[in-house]
Amino acid sequence: MSAINYATAFSPKVAESFFKESLTDSATGKDYSFSGAKTVRVFTVDTVPLNNYSRTGANRYGEPVELGDTVQELVMGDDKSFAMTIDKGNQADQMNIKGAARAMKRETEQVVVPYIDKYRFDKWARGAGIVKGLSGAPTKANIVELIFDAGAEMDNRLVPAAGRTLFLPNTYYKLLALSDQFIGVDRLGEKALSKGVVGEVDGMTVKRVPDSYFPADVYFMVKWKGSTVDPVKLQDAKIHKDPPGLSGNLLEGRIYHDAFVIGAKADGIYVAAAASAVTAAPTVTVANNKAAIASATGGAVVRYTLDGSDPRYSDSAKVYSAAVDVHAGDRVRAYACTESGYASAVTDKTV
Structure with a gap:
């Protein structure tokens, strides 16, 4: 149980902690909407290389290539809340210095906003x-x-x-x-x-x-x-006066948000x-139609794709465990990352 400090007739003020306004809000992305959905799938359409135009033959613009795309699935995941009570007796003994509205504002400024900023910085850095x-x-x-x-x-x-x-x-x-x-x-x-x-x-x-x-x-x-894209899907704060079982106020709040690198x-x-703290880029070795991928960083997890998409964000990425079958023309892309470190650069090798 938290300590309750009773006020004297000569101390009617609360020494408030310092707080900062959000440092990340102005830099957040809002290009995608999570309204009514927990998951958003982002499609990125590929491009094709330029060819030398031929003035003879059938395919004068070059051999047509089917236009592909990369899919990235973004799933909302961070759902935080808080709850506190202000008993009427404690409130009276403390000369009403724990006003419910002020307490809610204090919680938002000193706890919620810093938490969201730290969360975003971490997600941005790791992506x-x-x-x-x-x-x-x-x-x-x-x-x-x-x-x-x-x-x-x-x-x-x-x-x-x-x-x-x-x-x-x-x-x-x-x-x-x-x-x-x-x-x-x-x-x-x-x-x-x-x-x-x-x-x-x-x-x-x-x-x-x-x-x-x-x-x-x-x-x-x-x-x-x-x-x-940095959605804040739900930001809820409630003050319940004299709810069942409590003589006083019940304060509840919830923040449902996330941050994704596109x-x-x-x-x-x-x-x-x-x-x-930066994971070493993996090596890709191809022999006998097999691609072996290795990381020089101990404990690193390696993820790879064979379709040319970026394995850091693509839905087609797989965790490497053993040599994989490849064919001429396949594009092997791989990166490595540890649980506490930052992702390596992507190694890119065409078979």
């Missing part, structure tokens, strides 16, 4: 399309260069420049803020500051994040807004992490 393993933590001397490297890598993968947010834990924000290349906050205005924006670098909006919000071994993250847009998330 990122670009994970860069760094041999050491960023320093004041190289942090700007590392951030520009992230932007260049995303540019090379054709990620739109508009809509990128750089999330920096406080430890590394300090290093960036001391750099001459950093653009200050003056021109962004107070409204932006209240949402965690502290400046701009390489065209990216910069948000500083409490160190405790970030996943382990992640130094910073760049996210393009449209790379994820496979076709996964390169819109760049994660800089400790090299020791």
Whole structure:
């Protein structure tokens, strides 16, 4: 049972904890709707390579190739709740400092919002399309260069420049803020500051994040807004006055939400992490119409596809256990991941 602290006539106030507004809401994706459904299947239509046009023959545009697609199934999974009571006797003895409405607001600001932010950061990091393993933590001397490297890598993968947010834990924000290349906050205005924006670098909006919000071994993250879908399907809060069995108030709340990285847009998330936490990419060896896949990281699970789809997100991906049959023209793609680490790059080999 939680301790009940009775108030004296000289202490009518509650010392409230500090809280932060959501740091992730402005960067969430809302391109897909989960209304009326727990599962959404996202179809990504493939492309075909260009051919040399022939001025003679039957198939002058090239041999027709059936247009395929990749299916990614997104299943809502995080369903959290809370419940608390405020007994009328305790309320009276504490000079009404535990008002139900204030208690509900306090729970939302200090517990629910931070939880959702931490959840999203973790899901985004573990589903990122670009994970860069760094041999050491960023320093004041190289942090700007590392951030520009992230932007260049995303540019090379054709990620739109508009809509990128750089999330920096406080430890590394300090290093960036001391750099001459950093653009200050003056021109962004107070409204932006209240949402965690502290400046701009390489065209990216910069948000500083409490160190405790970030996943382990992640130094910073760049996210393009449209790379994820982050549904909040149910956000419910109720205050019951004098319910059966209680003289006082019963407060209940529920948040049903999730966060998903869209496979076709996964390169819109760049994660800089400790090299020791990034799983080594698997090797693919083909001999006698068999493909053997191996990971250099102990305990890593390897998933693969043979249809050319990205095994990190495709419904056709399978867990590797033994050499698989392959045929000429098959495209073997595989990646590895550990339970606590971050996914490897995808190894791609055409038979």
